[in-house]
Amino acid sequence: MPIDVLQSLPDALPPLAGLTAHAADVSEPAGLLPARQQMALSLGWHIVLACFGVAFPAIIFTMHLIGLRRGDADALVLAQRWAKVSAVLFAIGAVSGTVLSFEMGLLWPGLMGTFGDVLGLPFAFEGLAFFLEAIFLGIYLYGWGRMPATQHLLMVVPMAITGVVGTYCVIAVNAWMNVPTGFRVVDGEVTDIEPWAVLFNPAAFWQFLHMWLAAYMVAGFAIAAVYAVGMLRGRRDARHRLGFTVAMAFASASAVVQPFVGHLLGGRLAEWQPAKLAAFELATETEQPAPLRLGGVLVDGEIRYALDIPYLGSLIARNSLDKPVVGLEEFPADVHPPVNITHLSFQLMVGIGTLLALVAVVYWFARWRGRDLTDRRWFLRFMATGGVLAVVAMEAGWIATEVGRQPWIVQDVMRTPEAAGDNPALWWLLGATFVVYTAMTIGAIVVLRSMARRWRAGEADLPSPYAPDPPGSEGTSTTTSGAVR
Amino acid sequence: MLETAVAAALFVGVLAYAVFAGADFGSGFFDLTAGGSRKGAELRTLVDHSIGPVWEANHVWLIYVLVTWWTAFPASFASAMSTLILPLLLALLGIVLRGASFAFRKYAASLAQARLFGAVFATSSVVTPFFLGAVAGAIASGRVPAEGRGDLWSSWLNPTSAFGGVIAVGTCAFLAGCFLCADAARGGHERLAEQLRRRTIAVGLVTGGVVLAALVPLELDAPTLADGLETQAAPLVVASALAGAATLVLLARRRFAVARMTAVVAVAAVVSGWGVGQYPWLLVDEVTIAEAAGAEATLQALLVAVGIAAAVVLPALAYLFRLTQTEAWSRPEH
Numbered sequence: 001m002p003i004d005v006l007q008s009l010p011d012a013l014p015p016l017a018g019l020t021a022h023a024a025d026v027s028e029p030a031g032l033l034p035a036r037q038q039m040a041l042s043l044g045w046h047i048v049l050a051c052f053g054v055a056f057p058a059i060i061f062t063m064h065l066i067g068l069r070r071g072d073a074d075a076l077v078l079a080q081r082w083a084k085v086s087a088v089l090f091a092i093g094a095v096s097g098t099v100l101s102f103e104m105g106l107l108w109p110g111l112m113g114t115f116g117d118v119l120g121l122p123f124a125f126e127g128l129a130f131f132l133e134a135i136f137l138g139i140y141l142y143g144w145g146r147m148p149a150t151q152h153l154l155m156v157v158p159m160a161i162t163g164v165v166g167t168y169c170v171i172a173v174n175a176w177m178n179v180p181t182g183f184r185v186v187d188g189e190v191t192d193i194e195p196w197a198v199l200f201n202p203a204a205f206w207q208f209l210h211m212w213l214a215a216y217m218v219a220g221f222a223i224a225a226v227y228a229v230g231m232l233r234g235r236r237d238a239r240h241r242l243g244f245t246v247a248m249a250f251a252s253a254s255a256v257v258q259p260f261v262g263h264l265l266g267g268r269l270a271e272w273q274p275a276k277l278a279a280f281e282l283a284t285e286t287e288q289p290a291p292l293r294l295g296g297v298l299v300d301g302e303i304r305y306a307l308d309i310p311y312l313g314s315l316i317a318r319n320s321l322d323k324p325v326v327g328l329e330e331f332p333a334d335v336h337p338p339v340n341i342t343h344l345s346f347q348l349m350v351g352i353g354t355l356l357a358l359v360a361v362v363y364w365f366a367r368w369r370g371r372d373l374t375d376r377r378w379f380l381r382f383m384a385t386g387g388v389l390a391v392v393a394m395e396a397g398w399i400a401t402e403v404g405r406q407p408w409i410v411q412d413v414m415r416t417p418e419a420a421g422d423n424p425a426l427w428w429l430l431g432a433t434f435v436v437y438t439a440m441t442i443g444a445i446v447v448l449r450s451m452a453r454r455w456r457a458g459e460a461d462l463p464s465p466y467a468p469d470p471p472g473s474e475g476t477s478t479t480t481s482g483a484v485r
Numbered sequence: 486m487l488e489t490a491v492a493a494a495l496f497v498g499v500l501a502y503a504v505f506a507g508a509d510f511g512s513g514f515f516d517l518t519a520g521g522s523r524k525g526a527e528l529r530t531l532v533d534h535s536i537g538p539v540w541e542a543n544h545v546w547l548i549y550v551l552v553t554w555w556t557a558f559p560a561s562f563a564s565a566m567s568t569l570i571l572p573l574l575l576a577l578l579g580i581v582l583r584g585a586s587f588a589f590r591k592y593a594a595s596l597a598q599a600r601l602f603g604a605v606f607a608t609s610s611v612v613t614p615f616f617l618g619a620v621a622g623a624i625a626s627g628r629v630p631a632e633g634r635g636d637l638w639s640s641w642l643n644p645t646s647a648f649g650g651v652i653a654v655g656t657c658a659f660l661a662g663c664f665l666c667a668d669a670a671r672g673g674h675e676r677l678a679e680q681l682r683r684r685t686i687a688v689g690l691v692t693g694g695v696v697l698a699a700l701v702p703l704e705l706d707a708p709t710l711a712d713g714l715e716t717q718a719a720p721l722v723v724a725s726a727l728a729g730a731a732t733l734v735l736l737a738r739r740r741f742a743v744a745r746m747t748a749v750v751a752v753a754a755v756v757s758g759w760g761v762g763q764y765p766w767l768l769v770d771e772v773t774i775a776e777a778a779g780a781e782a783t784l785q786a787l788l789v790a791v792g793i794a795a796a797v798v799l800p801a802l803a804y805l806f807r808l809t810q811t812e813a814w815s816r817p818e819h
Binding site: 084087088090091092094095096097098099101102104105106109110112113114115116117118120121123124125126127128130131132134135136137138139141142143146147158191193194195196421423429432436440443444446447450451453454462464465466467 | 564
């Protein structure tokens with residue numbers, strides 16, 4: 001029986017009480033639901049661009065390095081084009097990230113007012129990393145043809161490093177929300193704050209690694225998809241092959257490692273967030289050994305349409321053939337997360353992640369055996385969807401971990417309703433955000449597609465349409481391709 | 486003492502944002518008033534070239550300010566965000582539209598698209614500083630309570646906020662004008678520099694007039710701030726007036742590179758005047774810096790972060806700024 005597991009629970013949690021004493025009967029403030037939807041929309045949108053911010057620099061660096069080392073003109077052209085694409089993506093990534101900074105206070109005054117000085121330090125370092133990334137982005141983008149080649153290439157390195165640091169810092173805050181540490185609550189007051197303990201909290205590392213790899217999967221598969229589509233349309237030149245291969249290399253390496261990192265991360269849930277684990281596994285009752293429950297939904301407390309594979313649940317979640325997965329029945333009803341969305345999102349993430357990892361293995365194995373799968377239309381068709389699949393997997397993962405933590409915003413310490421404000425007008429904000437983000441998405445797609453179209457038509461410079469008399473008048477604008485090298 | 490040091494570090498961020506990001510926003514004013522697509526082409530290309538490499542880095546000062554604020558003074562951050570939600574959201578909308586449409590315009594395929602993105606870019610650039618200035622006015626006039634939510638409308642629709650907003654728009658445009666004049670002259674666009682020079686002087690005269698005129702209504706509407714401006718911050722007010730006047734003279738004599746420096750001093754002095762004038766209040770008449778401070782360990786850690794930022798970010802930023810002033814970077818881009 002799982003009694004021993006439950007008894008060990010309090011040790012895993014920080015010694016608090018007080019903030020939560022009255023929490024069970026907190027009614028939902030008017031700002032709660034719109035704030036949650038707003039956060040889901042703005043974070044879900046930003047995270048895709050953040051992936052490019054984190055992963056694109058290293059991918060561009062690789063392409064640029066290939067170009068310089070091999071004297072490969074195609075690689076240099078691709079690196080410069082990718083840099084221009086990144087300029088557009090980073091711009092909308094920067095502003096949508098700013099939205100999140102504002103929203104921390106606007107949507108969650110209870111969280112920030114109470115815990116701002118607990119969780120703030122990682123954000124400070126994240127800001128620092130973003131600062132450096134923005135600076136070197138400016139230098140790199142405008143440095144084409146204006147700096148010595150090697151020095152110019154080296155300007156990408158700080159961006160790739162700050163991507164790591166920035167990801168770690170943001171994830172450290174999220175990990176802290178899952179496994180709070182670095183403070184105590186005494187008589188309802190937050191005290192004994194240790195900001196460094198929050199920055200280096202024990203849950204942060206594996207969660208960071210999981211997201212960092214996800215960023216490379218999203219960027220890698222998305223870029224590979226662009227070239228897969230091009231090859232499907234018959235553009236099978238060296239540039240397309242090179243673009244596909246470099247992107248696929250990053251996508252594959254991260255996709256193959258990801259399942260192991262995800263497994264190690266999930267292995268800690270039984271100790272840290274057992275209710276979330278129960279929701280992931282759709283475990284209503286404690287089972288020992290627990291089965292792996294594929295699919296299935298909870299209808300009126302009954303599990304329907306699930307395929308149970310015996311022992312596998314214990315094996316995957318607990319690294320053991322007989323350790324139990326604690327069921328939701330062991331927890332009071334008011335701390336149950338929404339089960340179905342958590343379970344299905346989690347399995348969607350795992351399913352797509354596994355599929356992408358398999359495809360990566362198959363692709364490189366075939367290549368090793370002398371077969372190029374990009375000659376096969378079925379493979380290209382699949383790869384054309386790879387970017388979308390990677391994004392869906394990442395979004396599903398975030399939905400699973402965030403919804404799975406509910407009703408808590410800070411696990412076992414603060415409930416989400418306590419963090420929200422009482423401003424019903426936030427529904428208007430959600431509507432406006434939806435309109436603005438839709439417009440921004442359309443704008444980005446229109447502009448990026450037009451850039452690709454003009455590149456295909458042989459334009460190299462993409463002068464702005466209002467530029468005064470582009471060719472020749474300034475003397476240097478036609479010499480770009482020479483200056484690149 | 487510790488909390489004052491953190492507040493000072495926070496205010497340095499406000500200052501840097503006001504000056505550098507302010508100049509980026511202000512270029513929207515000249516972009517907006519550049520005329521039709523043919524007539525304004527040269528100026529708009531200059532704006533692209535001038536703020537393109539730096540605007541994202543300059544923008545990060547805002548993130549720095551927000552993060553430092555909520556980490557060091559969490560409760561006051563929560564009440565300010567709740568009270569000033571409307572002007573902050575409007576500023577945020579402007580920030581989002583400005584950044585996105587600036588990037589989109591540069592790579593737009595057709596003139597029609599570029600016009601649309603350009604109009605959004607220029608308009609949002611002009612409007613955004615108004616709301617940020619109004620936020621400053623709300624805090625400076627004591628309309629943000631220490632806890633909870635103040636009035637959603639009167640907190641920022643009042644004389645001090647109105648003047649704060651107009652001054653922000655004016656100083657941004659003035660700074661941008663000085664920077665653009667220097668960039669145009671360095672890039673060899675004599676005629677453009679001349680055109681910008683006249684308009685920058687006009688903007689400077691109007692803005693200077695508004696700043697001086699604002700001192701009168703501040704007496705009634707924001708007595709604590711006005712009192713500070715007449716005492717501890719008085720030297721800064723004088724310095725601002727002198728630097729502003731010097732900038733106008735330098736512009737008139739076409740000494741653009743130096744005028745840029747004095748313009749920065751003038752605007753930095755105005756903004757510092759506000760900060761020093763309301764010291765030791767964080768939210769004027771409501772909560773002081775010491776009262777608002779969060780945990781001591783966090784303040785110490787934050788100072789470490791600020792120290793690292795100073796050691797790592799500032800040299801990189803200086804390198805970027807220096808590069809943009811070199812001959813190679815003054816050439817038209819590709």
